[in-house]
Amino acid sequence: MKQITLLSEAFKNLKTVGTITFSSKFLVNDIIAPVDFAKARCIVELGAGDGCITKALLAKMRPDAILISFEINDKFCDIIRKDINDSRLHLICDSAEKIGEYLKQNGFEKADFIVSSVPLVVLPKPIARNIEEEVRNTLASGGAFVHLSYSPLQLKKFEKMFSSVQLHFTLLNVPPAFVYICRQAA
Numbered sequence: 001m002k003q004i005t006l007l008s009e010a011f012k013n014l015k016t017v018g019t020i021t022f023s024s025k026f027l028v029n030d031i032i033a034p035v036d037f038a039k040a041r042c043i044v045e046l047g048a049g050d051g052c053i054t055k056a057l058l059a060k061m062r063p064d065a066i067l068i069s070f071e072i073n074d075k076f077c078d079i080i081r082k083d084i085n086d087s088r089l090h091l092i093c094d095s096a097e098k099i100g101e102y103l104k105q106n107g108f109e110k111a112d113f114i115v116s117s118v119p120l121v122v123l124p125k126p127i128a129r130n131i132e133e134e135v136r137n138t139l140a141s142g143g144a145f146v147h148l149s150y151s152p153l154q155l156k157k158f159e160k161m162f163s164s165v166q167l168h169f170t171l172l173n174v175p176p177a178f179v180y181i182c183r184q185a186a
């Protein structure tokens, strides 16, 4: 059912959904691996989709941590509302361009970790730029921005934005994917 919703939403909104399958469990594991769950009090997720990464984050988060998850697609937001009942999750059915605004509403200035699967490569350039600017402004020192992409060509851009960047390749996903692990020095 979720795959049918994804397929029809992907064809209607190719430039925002950016894929025709949700992330595999192997890819989800690789995306959440860099998160220090013992330390993280505030995690932000960009592009929650069906909630596959959302659920994996919640399963490992501290009981006193919060997860602010952005998703612009109403159908995907409905799936998450039906599937996930966890008071630590703040689902924001709005654009990831507004990270700072929603962090403040929830009593935070900065996010310890930002986990993203928004398709920055295919989104309209001004929207992608706004999201990247927000990530840069709201990521805490010592934190990390973990970004899923199907392109390795964002490496130079991220190297200019962050103290260090590692690029990881996950074969066990359709299509195989890249995970950028971008750290901001403490």
Ligand SMILES: C[S@@+](CC[C@H](N)C(=O)[O-])C[C@H]1O[C@@H](n2cnc3c(N)ncnc32)[C@H](O)[C@@H]1O
Pocket (backbone or CB within 6 Å): 016, 017, 018, 019, 021, 022, 023, 046, 047, 048, 049, 050, 051, 052, 053, 070, 071, 072, 073, 076, 094, 095, 096, 097, 117, 118, 119, 123, 127
């Ligand atoms: C590639 S899908 C990833 C879905 C899921 N997290 C996964 O890993 O399978 C990208 C998601 O980002 C969402 N998205 C695109 N632009 C967005 C924006 N500006 N703000 C929030 N979400 C956005 C899309 O609707 C879509 O659900």
